[in-house]
Amino acid sequence: MSVTIFAKPEVQAFLQTLSGLDKPEGNPRVKQIIHRLMSDLFKAIDDLDITPDEYWTGIAWLNALGAAGQAGLISPGLGLDHYLDLRMDAEDEALGIQNDTPRTIEGPLYVAGAPVEQGHARLDDGRDTNGQLLRMHGTVYGSNGQPLPGASVEVWHCDTRGFYSHFDPTGEQAPFNMRRTIIADDTGQYSFHSILPKGYGVPPGSPTEQLLFALGRHGQRPAHIHFFVGADEHRKLTTQINIAGDPLVNDDFAYATRDGLVPEIVEHTDAAAIQAAGLDGPFAEITFDFHLTPLVAGQDNQLVERLRVAA
């Protein structure tokens, strides 16, 4: 039998008590957020008549999710990372700030401390021989439309098995493989050589995948390359580009694909182009410029602080 008790005064008082709102100790912001989230959860249990069996299934799943370290994985899977981006877009729109290079989600696999190189870097160590050679380059522009010498381009991507260094379950990759910080040259240009990454998915059988399957979804991402781009007097841009032609380019479980972030790939097979690029064979070329936005009242109003791995 379905009952509804949420609106009862004793339930409302209980929510105040369990959120600590009846005492001065603790953190007011935490109390405010927990009160709201618990109220919404209590109401959902009432409205949907969530059974104890269903509830405890959820708790067991949360325990498994935490034990697997996958909270940062289900977060984009349930669209929360993209939702935070949409809110920042809306904030920018209200402030009249135009993002010529769209932001998109960071994901959970950044590692601070990658080697810093001037102007150009090679990202891979040459051991993943299954990947197509890649040359990517472009210019970092400032809010006045002028190039930004000295801008910092942090780049990271996975190998052809879909594994990132520092998170490689096979342990095969050296630290910072396919991760670099490139300082734009005196014309604001950056370039790097690497291999084209492949798409990847959430771990098979994982709590993240179990939930996505229960939703009738998949846990796969199209191939992509991550970036943080920053410069003095500008806001740090968090973004990714997708590798054009990947079949999942518009079907990303993490909802990171955005218009303007799928640059064209130009294939080069002629000897002159290969020699000019300084590469050993046919390669894919991506040209992509980054456009940064100004500080707001002297501040990066969208700088995100979160727990990140550092090595």
Ligand SMILES: [Fe+2]
């Ligand atoms: Fe990624």
